[in-house]
Amino acid sequence: MxxxxxxxxxxxxxxxxxxxxxxxxxxxxxxxxxxxxxxxxxxxxxxxxxxxxxxxxxxxxxxxxxxxxxxxxxxxxxDAYRVNRYVRGQGEDGGALTALGDFERFPRWMWRNEDVQDFVAWLRDHNRRRPGQMVGFYGLDLYSLHRSLAAVIGYLESVDPEAADRARRRYACFEEFGDNPQAYGYATEYGRWEPCEDQAVAQLLELRRREAELARGGILAEDEHFYAEQNARLAANAETYYRSMFRGRDQSWNIRDSHMAETLAALLRHGEGQGRPQxxxxxxxxxxxxxxxxxxxxxxxxxxxxxxxxxxxxxxxxxxxxxxxxxxxxxxxxxxxxxxxxxxxxxxxxxxxxxxxxxxxxxxxxxxxxxxxxxxxxxxxxxxxxxxxxxxxxxxxxxxxxxxxxxxxxxxxxxxxxxxxxAALVPLDRTPGEQPAREVPDTFPTGE
The missing domain is CATH 3.40.1660.10 (EreA-like (biosynthetic domain))
Structure with a gap:
């Protein structure tokens, strides 16, 4: 009762x-x-x-x-991995404000705000004080399709130019649509463009096969390979996500949250693979x-x-x-x-x-x-x-x-x-308007 x-x-x-x-x-x-x-x-x-x-x-x-x-x-x-590098004492950012600089797309205030800035500064200080208990900062979402494609190619250019060329040829499938993955999703779902799914999956599998070899380069190289592999995973899942947006909210929502869960599991495996319980x-x-x-x-x-x-x-x-x-x-x-x-x-x-x-x-x-x-x-x-x-x-x-x-x-x-x-969150950007976002989520109108 x-x-x-x-x-x-x-x-x-x-x-x-x-x-x-x-x-x-x-x-x-x-x-x-x-x-x-x-x-x-x-x-x-x-x-x-x-x-x-x-x-x-x-x-x-x-x-x-x-x-x-x-x-x-x-x-x-x-975007979050730039913060991760900063809190770990890597990269070139001189402060928490600049480390949050890659959060450019709408809604910027969600991560570019005073409370997150304060926490990122605290986390950097914590890692300085306790280098043996380093804490990372990672993103779980999958909207960054084109930035992730570029990140995979950029990483491979630094370690294996031939592999970078292969990635460039595979990812060329997306070039027709520039930075508008919604247009890609529409074109593929309605038969106007052949899906790039096979190419995205092939690139992810190649990075996975190379993982053991590249990991021998040391902890930093291992972290950077992990960063690239996650970008490749994101590209493969985002490709599926943007096609699914035209089939209904429920399916695309499930792809998104499943990707977050996959990324969380990958973080767990990566940290434990370095010998530290996560x-x-x-x-x-x-x-x-x-x-x-x-x-x-x-x-x-x-x-x-x-x-x-x-x-x-x-x-x-x-x-x-x-x-x-x-x-x-x-x-x-x-x-x-x-x-x-x-x-x-x-x-x-x-x-x-x-x-x-x-x-x-x-x-x-x-x-x-x-x-x-x-x-x-x-x-x-x-x-x-x-x-x-x-x-x-x-x-x-x-x-x-x-x-x-x-x-x-x-x-x-x-x-x-x-x-x-x-009270309302205080954004770091006080200028009117927001950056245009081509990579639009399916959560309109509530935008969770």
Whole structure:
């Protein structure tokens, strides 16, 4: 029998752990993560300051106190790898701001913001202080098709010019479409161009065959080969992704999240191959990190999620943290490629998860976390309830349709952080407009 909301509110008020900004805020949460090798920390929007700030706070403690070795984020592989080189003391960037310079496509503010800049600077300092406990920074996403093609060729030119020529000939299949992979997807799906799938897969297989030989060049060469191989993997999966966009959102979404899971597994193998046990923090939207089996994404639309795939593969080693807010401000756009601006977030719909947690906070601390593995909390949040998801676009005029999904929160996450009234993320780029993005995701209008 479903509990009435007033009973649920009282149960959750008794179970809520206040978040006051104290250094001890996450003591209990770290204890609950136990020996997890994957801690997935989500966000209810891509433009909320508190989500980024608190995710960074929790991640710093996981690195310092639990020995986590990598941060993997919902970002393109080549863009994030420039940051990885910087935090490891490699490359030519003189600071965190310049290291974030490859995040050029819409939405730039998602990674080029003050909170990420502060975290990247902290991570660089951590690696300087503890060179024996180096922590990497990696991207999991697959939108960077053409940059990844160029990165594969560039790497091979430095180690094997003949192999670079072979890669150039294979990837020439994509040249007709310049930097517009959507046009490629349209042309191939409707029979106007022969798919480049075989060429992309052949290049990936060649890099895999060369891995053992090139790895003998030392740790740096091994890392650079891994970087190139992941770009080749991305190219092969992105080729499939852009063709699938014209078959419907569900299929392309599943290709994207499956690619993220493949990349996470590759990071694990690569680190362990260097003789170091791996523990990885993942940053992405709640829609990717929450278990899709516990939402209508899975049970009605047939969509997978990264969180689901990680749980299925490493069930005893995965801990998922979601984040929510009731109202406040968010950095978002009115439409794809439109300028970012601070928007007012409407209060959570009556009866939604956000509305419930707002009422929980009214009885004490408005910011708190909940342990969803606690039996009483799990029982209170086990039923189906509307939950809000804001991506890079916020459409308050169609908020119920554009941003709310039915979920069972206690099965979707292992813990929830709630910040009742939140502030907008501060972008590093204050200029009007955004860089045009030819490599457009399929997540319009919400843009998760």
């Amino acid at each position: 479903t509990q009435p909301d007033d009973t649920i509110t009282r149960v959750l008020q008794a179970a809520a752990h206040p978040l006051s900004g104290a250094s001890s805020d996450y003591d209990g949460l770290l204890e609950r993560t136990g020996d997890a090798r994957f801690v997935l920390i989500g966000e209810a929007s891509h433009g909320t300051h508190e989500f980024y700030r608190e995710r960074a706070r929790l991640t710093r403690r996981l690195i310092d106190e639990r020995g986590f070795t990598a941060v993997a984020v919902e970002a393109d592989w080549p 523990k990885i923090v993942v940053w992405a939207h709640n829609s990717h990190l929450g278990d899709a089996r516990a939402s209508e994404m899975g049970w009605r639309r047939g969509e997978l999620s990264l969180g689901q795939l990680v749980r299925e593969r490493w069930p005893e080693d995965t801990f998922i943290v979601g984040q929510t807010t009731h109202a406040g401000r968010v950095t978002a756009s009115d439409g794809w490629d439109a300028p970012a601006r601070a928007r007012t977030v409407r209060p959570g719909l009556e009866g939604s998860l956000e509305d419930l947690l707002h009422r929980v906070g009214a009885g004490g601390s408005q910011n708190f976390w909940l342990d969803l593995r606690d039996q009483a909390v799990a029982a209170s949040l086990g039923a189906e309830r509307l939950q809000r998801f804001i991506g890079v676009i916020y459409a308050p005029q169609t908020e119920r349709y554009s941003h709310y999904v039915h979920t069972c929160p206690a099965r979707m996450y292992d813990a929830l952080l709630h910040f009742d009234h939140t």
